[in-house]
Amino acid sequence: MKYVLAIDQGTTSTRAILFDEALAPVASAQEEFPQVFPKSGWVEHDPADLWATTAGTCREVVERAGIRGTDIVSIGITNQRETTIVWHRGTGKPIYNAIVWQDRRTADYCKSLRDDGHADMFADRTGLLVDPYFSSTKLKWILDNIDGARDMARRGELLFGTVDTYLIWKLTGGKVHATDATNAARTMLYDIRKGCWSRTICDLFDIPVQMLPEVKDSADDFGMCREDLFGQSIPICGVAGDQQAATIGQACFSPGMMKSTYGTGCFALLNTGDTPVRSNNRLLTTIAYQLDGKPTYALEGSIFIAGAVVQWLRDGLKIIREASETQPLAEQADDTQSVILVPAFTGLGAPYWNPECRGAVFGLTRNSGPNELAKAALESVGYQTRDLLDAMRADWRGDDSSGVLRVDGGMSASNWAMQFLADITGAPVDRPEVLETTALGVAWLAGMKIGAMPAQDEFAKQWALQRQFKPTMAEDARSQKYADWRRAVDCTLGY
Ligand SMILES: Nc1ncnc2c1ncn2[C@@H]1O[C@H](COP(=O)(O)OP(=O)(O)O)[C@@H](O)[C@H]1O
Ligand SMILES: O=P(O)(O)OC[C@H](O)CO
Numbered sequence: 001m002k003y004v005l006a007i008d009q010g011t012t013s014t015r016a017i018l019f020d021e022a023l024a025p026v027a028s029a030q031e032e033f034p035q036v037f038p039k040s041g042w043v044e045h046d047p048a049d050l051w052a053t054t055a056g057t058c059r060e061v062v063e064r065a066g067i068r069g070t071d072i073v074s075i076g077i078t079n080q081r082e083t084t085i086v087w088h089r090g091t092g093k094p095i096y097n098a099i100v101w102q103d104r105r106t107a108d109y110c111k112s113l114r115d116d117g118h119a120d121m122f123a124d125r126t127g128l129l130v131d132p133y134f135s136s137t138k139l140k141w142i143l144d145n146i147d148g149a150r151d152m153a154r155r156g157e158l159l160f161g162t163v164d165t166y167l168i169w170k171l172t173g174g175k176v177h178a179t180d181a182t183n184a185a186r187t188m189l190y191d192i193r194k195g196c197w198s199r200t201i202c203d204l205f206d207i208p209v210q211m212l213p214e215v216k217d218s219a220d221d222f223g224m225c226r227e228d229l230f231g232q233s234i235p236i237c238g239v240a241g242d243q244q245a246a247t248i249g250q251a252c253f254s255p256g257m258m259k260s261t262y263g264t265g266c267f268a269l270l271n272t273g274d275t276p277v278r279s280n281n282r283l284l285t286t287i288a289y290q291l292d293g294k295p296t297y298a299l300e301g302s303i304f305i306a307g308a309v310v311q312w313l314r315d316g317l318k319i320i321r322e323a324s325e326t327q328p329l330a331e332q333a334d335d336t337q338s339v340i341l342v343p344a345f346t347g348l349g350a351p352y353w354n355p356e357c358r359g360a361v362f363g364l365t366r367n368s369g370p371n372e373l374a375k376a377a378l379e380s381v382g383y384q385t386r387d388l389l390d391a392m393r394a395d396w397r398g399d400d401s402s403g404v405l406r407v408d409g410g411m412s413a414s415n416w417a418m419q420f421l422a423d424i425t426g427a428p429v430d431r432p433e434v435l436e437t438t439a440l441g442v443a444w445l446a447g448m449k450i451g452a453m454p455a456q457d458e459f460a461k462q463w464a465l466q467r468q469f470k471p472t473m474a475e476d477a478r479s480q481k482y483a484d485w486r487r488a489v490d491c492t493l494g495y
Contacts, residue, residue: 001020001021001067001071002020002021002071002072002073002452003018003019003020003021003026003065003067003071003072003073004018004019004021004072004073004074004075004076004443004446004447004452004453005017005018005058005061005072005074005075005076005234005443005446006018006019006075006076006077006078006238006439006440006442006443006446007054007057007058007075007076007077007078007167007442008078008079008242008245008438008439008442009050009053009054009077009078009079009080009163009164009167010079010080010242010263011080011083011100011101011102011264012032012033012035012264013030013031013032013033013053014030014031014033014050014053014054014056014057015028015029015030015031015057015439016028016029016030016054016057016058016060016061017061017436017439017443018061018062018065018067018072019439019440019443019447021447021452021453023434023440023443023444023447023453023459023462025434025436025439025440026065027061027064027065028061028064028436028439029056029057029058029060029061029064030057031053031056031057031060032053033045033046033049033050033052033053034046034049035100036097039105041103041104041105041107042099042103042104042105043099043100043102043103044097044098044099044100044103045083045097045098045100046097046098047085047087047094047097047098047166048094050098050163050166050167051166051167051170054167054170055229058229058230059229062230068231069229069230069231069232069234070230070231070232072230072234073234073235073447073450073452074234074235074236074237074238074446074447074449074450074452075171075225075234075235075236075237075238075446076236076237076238076239076240076439076442076443076444076445076446076447077164077167077168077222077236077238077239077442078164078239078240078241078242078245078438078439078441078442079162079163079164079167079183079241079242080100080101080163080242081101081162081182081183081186081241081242081243082101082133082134082135082138082162082186082187083098083099083100083101083135083162083163084098084099084135084138084139084142084160084162085098085160085161085162085163085165085166086139086142086143086146086149086153086158086159086160086211087158087159087161087166087169088152088157088158088159089156089157089158089159090157092169092170092174095142095146095149095152095158096142096145096146098163098166099138099141099142101133101134102133102304102346103132103138104132104355105132105138105141106132106137106138106140106141107132107355109132109137109140109141110130110131110132110137113130113137114130118130118204121200122188122201123278123285124278125191125192125193125198125200125201126185126187126188126189126190126191126192126198126201127185127192127276127278127284127285127286127297128186128188128284128285128286129282129284129353130188131353133302134186134187134188135160135162135186135187135188135189136187136188136189136201136205136207137188137205139160139187139189139205139207140205140206140207143206143207150206153207153208153211154208156208156210156211158211159177159211159213160207160211160212160213161177161179161213162179162183162186162187162241164179164180164183164239164241165177165178165179165183165213168222168223168236168239171223171225171226171229171236172222172223172224172225172226172236173226175223175224176222176223176236177213177214178213178214178215178216178222178223178239179213179214179215179216179239180215180216180217180218180220180239180240180241180290181195181215181216181217181218181287181289181290181295182218182239182240182241182244182286182287182288182289182290183239183240183241184197184213184215184287185241185286185287186241186286188201189201189202189205189207189212190215192276192285192286192287192295192297193276195215195295196215197209197212197215216239217290217291217292217293218238218239218240218244218248218289218290218291218445219237219238219291219445219446219448219449220237220239220449221235221237221449222235222236222237222239223235223236224236235450236446237445237446237447237449237450238442238443238444238445238446238447238448238449239442239445240289240441240442240445242438243261243267243269243300243438244269244286244287244288244289244298244441245437245438245439245441245442245445246259246261246267246269246408246409246437246438246441247259247269247271247288247289247298247441248288248289248441248442248444248445249408249434249436249437249438249439249440249441249442249444250406250408250432250437250441250463251459251460251462251463252269252271252288252406253271253296253456253460254271254273255271255272255273255398256270256271256396256398257270257271257404257406258270258271258389258392258405258406259405259406259407259408259437260385260388260405260406260407260408261407261408261409261412261437261438262306262307262381262407262408262409262410262411262412262417263306263307263409263410263411264305264306264307264308264311265302265303265304265305265306265307265308265349266302266303266306266381266384266385266388266409266411267300267301267302267303268300268301268303268385268388268389268392268405269286269288269298269299269300270298270299270300270392270396271288271296271297271298272297272298272299272396272398273296273297273398274294274295274296274297275297276297277297277299277395277396279299279391279395280394280395281351281390281391281392281394281395282350282351282352282353282391283299283300283301283350283351283388283391283392283395284299284300284301284302284350285297285298285299285300286298286299286300289445291456299392299395299396300350301349301350301351301387301388301391301392302349302350303349303350303381303384303385303388304345304346304347304348304349305343305344305345305346305380306381306384306409306411307323307381307409307410307411308343308345309341309343309345309377309380309381310323310326310377310378310411311323312343312345312377313326313370313373313374313377317370317373319370319373319374320370320374323410323411323414324413324414325374326374326377326378326414326416326417327378327414327415327416327417329370329371329374329375330371330374330375330378330416331416332371333371333372333374333375334367334368334371334372337363337365337367337368337372338363338481338484339361339362339363339364339368339372339373339375339376340361340362340363340376340379340380340383340484340485340488341359341360341361341362341373341376341377341379341380342359342360342361342362342380342488342489342492343359343377343380343384344357344358344359344360344492345358345359348489348492348493350387350388350391351387351388351391352387352489352493354493357492357493357495358492358495359492360488360491360492360495361373361376362488362491378414378416378417378420379420379424381411381417381421382417382420382421382423382424382425383424383482383485385405385421385424385425386424386425386482386485387489389405389425389427403427403428404427404428404429404430405421405425405427405428405429405430406430406431406432407421407429407430407431408431408432408435408437408438409435412431412435413435415467415469418431418467418469419469419472421469422469422470422471422472423471423472423473423478424473424478424481424482425471426471426473426475426478427471428468428469428470428471429468429469430465430467430468430469431465431466431467431468431469432463432464432465432466433464433465433466434464444459
């Protein structure tokens with residue numbers, strides 16, 4: 001039997017998952033690593049931790065599966081996106097910690113870019129809103145703030161990469177400096193229409209182009225992994241940002257198909273085919289995947305707090321011990337109460353993009369307790385998804401592929417939350433058999449590239465439904481509840 005290894009380097013942990021040629025996950029290993037918070041609003045990772053947990057979980061998964069490293073025929077890498085690393089070309093040493101996608105340190109600079117009228121240029125070229133979320137202003141911050149960095153970069157001594165690029169560099173022993181188009185599309189430096197780094201933007205930020213990686217397809221030749229790691233050299237043949245990998249794993253290959261991943265946050269992507277659709281509703285335009293040199297585009301909505309609201313019930317309020325306890329609490333909630341929780345703990349993402357507002361609870365009575373709060377927390381995720389889907393439907397004039405939403409991620413395990421999602425969006429919600437869609441997506445890219453896994457159409461046919469949630473809420477109740485949510489958001493934004 002031959003295996004494909006998927007490395008999923010996420011925001012809080014790194015995982016390695018082995019898939020067999022029939023696309024079934026056979027073993028996995030996971031390791032968390034420390035989050036570094038040097039100042040309020042700053043979030044960093046030590047690149048050494050990202051590498052150590054990658055190498056560690058790769059070794060562990062091989063051991064657990066009881067296979068030999070030589071049974072692995074291809075490696076895929078999927079990763080937390082936007083997170084920015086700069087390292088020395090010669091020594092391989094990072095010159096600063098990885099600045100994580102959540103980091104807000106460049107908020108003022110982004111505001112000045114918007115005030116100076118650059119927003120349209122960025123939207124046209126990169127498909128993105130000018131926000132600290134993306135890599136370019138983080139890279140500029142490193143070049144501006146680390147002693148001698150810009151001069152070294154000008155002399156060609158420094159390399160930039162998102163986490164995929166850094167791991168490719170480490171895995172190949174410093175031989176390959178490359179990324180894929182989906183990761184490039186999140187840097188706010190990449191022209192998603194022309195398919196190249198934007199000179200105009202690099203000049204604006206004074207970023208030397210030679211420090212940027214080569215941009216490849218998502219299924220491509222990313223070099224050979226060092227021999228000492230698995231006892232033989234293995235090709236790296238698949239790379240995609242984690243949300244794009246989930247879109248692939250969910251087989252959202254036709255225009256109009258969409259998926260939503262519920263982890264800490266929630267990221268919804270709608271396939272728009274070969275056309276990059278410019279959003280009028282503050283969604284992002286991005287590359288869903290690039291195969292055979294041809295990009296397929298998507299509209300993306302990002303919500304910062306989804307499963308994290310359940311973590312807050314557990315770790316902040318301490319009203320549950322396990323995430324799954326939210327379901328029985330929500331089932332017992334008093335239906336006559338209309339408690340609404342707006343989980344703007346770190347501001348609100350799409351389509352509001354307000355980094356300053358903070359969370360709020362509305363409609364509390366003396367009878368409100370853990371049941372009502374648990375219900376409001378699960379409902380908040382459904383309401384936020386409806387915000388995204390409404391924005392997507394307003395932007396997307398193409399075929400709606402029956403309006404079904406495919407879901408995955410840890411929180412999609414909650415039947416109650418998924419039923420509410422179907423009710424409040426008024427559309428069916430499909431949960432697949434394999435919930436490891438991110439790893440599956442990149443494993444397929446890596447396996448398909450070397451001919452060990454089926455072609456795209458065949459892969460799409462293997463997507464299997466575990467359960468469909470159909471909307472059952474009456475239309476007037478749905479409208480009333482959603483109108484209440486919008487009022488609650490307005491009050492939160494206005495507070
Ligand atoms: N049964 C459940 N009900 C509600 N939320 C859940 C449930 N199981 C997991 N979650 C939430 O899902 C999140 C974990 O999902 P995961 O996909 O592992 O996230 P990430 O990759 O972002 O760490 C946590 O925030 C957790 O609170
Ligand atoms: O690591 P995750 O799963 O939280 O995903 C992070 C996203 O890629 C950020 O854009």
